[in-house]
Amino acid sequence: MVRTIRFHELGGPEVLRIEDVPVRSPGPGEVRIRVDAIGLNRAEVNFRRGSYFDQPALPAGLGTEAAGEVLEVGPGVDRWQPGDAVSVVPAFSQNDYPVYAEQAVVPVAALLARPPGMDAVAGAAIWMPYVTVYGMVAEVVRVRPGDHVVITAASNSIGMAALQVVRQLGAVPIATTPAAGQRDALLAAGAAEVLVHAELTEPGAVATAIRAATGGHGADLVLDAVGGPLVEQLVRACAPGATVIVHGGLSGEPTPLPAGRYAPVWLRRYTVFEVTGDPAALRRAEHFVRAGLATGAFAPIIDRVFDFDDVAAAHRYIDSDERAPGKPVLRVHPTP
Known part of the structure; x- marks a missing residue:
């Protein structure tokens, strides 16, 4: 017993x-x-x-x-x-x-x-945070140096791992968080910029802030843990050919397919089981994480x-x- x-x-x-x-x-x-x-x-x-x-x-x-x-x-x-x-x-x-x-x-x-x-x-x-992020940035899409990657709810364990991974790949991580109290910790963890939802209450303000943070280019990849109505703004903030990966549902609300005219964007769901359920993908993820731990890039x-x-x-x-x-x-x- x-x-x-x-x-x-x-x-x-x-x-x-x-x-x-x-x-x-x-x-x-x-x-x-x-x-x-x-x-x-x-x-x-x-x-x-x-x-x-x-x-x-x-x-x-x-x-x-x-x-x-x-x-x-x-x-x-x-x-x-x-x-x-x-x-x-x-x-x-x-x-x-x-x-x-x-x-x-x-x-x-x-x-x-x-x-x-x-x-x-x-x-x-x-393992779970880094394997989850690995699957999104190496198996679903390939993040390239210089890409602008938006990470929502960035203070959770997956978001913190994503900041480290995106930095290691030479891309530019842009964090979003509900409240300003997380800003300093996210900057210290590697975020190039932190956008606070409590400060972005006007209609369309999140999309506008992301576009400004990327110099007008738009996001190349979004790793979204929130889902719900926010996804419409994330899609609006993307560069042509970008990908929005919804890997969580913190909002607790349905995630509708955005309507209207946007740049062509790939929107898809993702869970860590896509990697952990595939022995070959899990082996690749394990090597990726161990390499980051060995160099000190991941902690x-x-x-x-x-x-x-x-x-x-x-x-x-x-x-x-x-x-x-x-x-x-x-x-x-x-x-x-």
């Missing part, structure tokens, strides 16, 4: 319970790990509410991103051995392999070796670390306006 975070009904953080649940032995293509730290994402908040694209099968567990140590391998697994320090990347349904627990069974296809010297907290925070930015017992407070924090830039992490065991 291991302590496991589950919920028996949809709702707010108060529905989360810590329960003693049996953990099974791993089957073919699976391993059992000791979970030392868990990367927290808004996907889990939405899953708990029932507003995620994957609906929970109650009682449900949570989580797809973690770091820990292999305890047991299933039949036919020869890549991993007990004692290996690993990270788990999102590559499965939370219904099938939840990781909000002291131990978890996960598929080997979702495992990556932790870089030497990286602790579990960083190991739970590093995970940890927002706050919560203890396992404080999971409800962690979920309230994820959904609040108090968040600082970076990734919140849930610590399960003392970080080895």
Whole structure:
């Protein structure tokens, strides 16, 4: 029996319970790990509410991103051995392999070796943001030096990773954020310019500000975590032939196909599963991230670390306006 975070009904953080649940032995293509730290994402908040694209099968567990140590391998697994320090990347349904627990069974296809010297907290925070960004800027499109790349909601973990990646590729990152309090942190993280939505309230002001930030050229690529009506302005702000990739839905509103006359722009949805579900693409992403870590170009930015017992407070924090830039992490065991 291991302590496991589950919920028996949809709702707010108060529905989360810590329960003693049996953990099974791993089957073919699976391993059992000791979970030392868990990367927290808004996907889990939405899953708990029932507003995620994957609906929970109650009682449900949570989580797809973690770091820990292999305890047991299933039949036919020869890549991993007990004692290996690993990270788990999102590559499965939370219904099938939840990781909000002291131990978890996960598929080997979702495992990556932790870089030497990286602790579990960083190991739970590093892969999902950088792999997500890699997929957009290297698999979906190819970012070129000098491209103007707009990154919305740039203070979340994917946005902070995107600032580093875009800079490393020689492009110009332009960050957007809801409030001015994030401006200094985003500039320090590499943004060439920060646009604050609270200061851009007039109709069309976001598109106008993006065009001004690009010297009138327009955005070559937009990485949008917000969705909803904002997408119309993002499309309006683009240069001909640009791409707008909607990889999140923070607005909680439908994202309509923009109407009217615009420069030709490619608008598409994207999730990290496009990379993590493709072994060849995940291998390329892993090499890309490891190279950035080795040179110091990439460094995970940890927002706050919560203890396992404080999971409800962690979920309230994820959904609040108090968040600082970076990734919140849930610590399960003392970080080895």
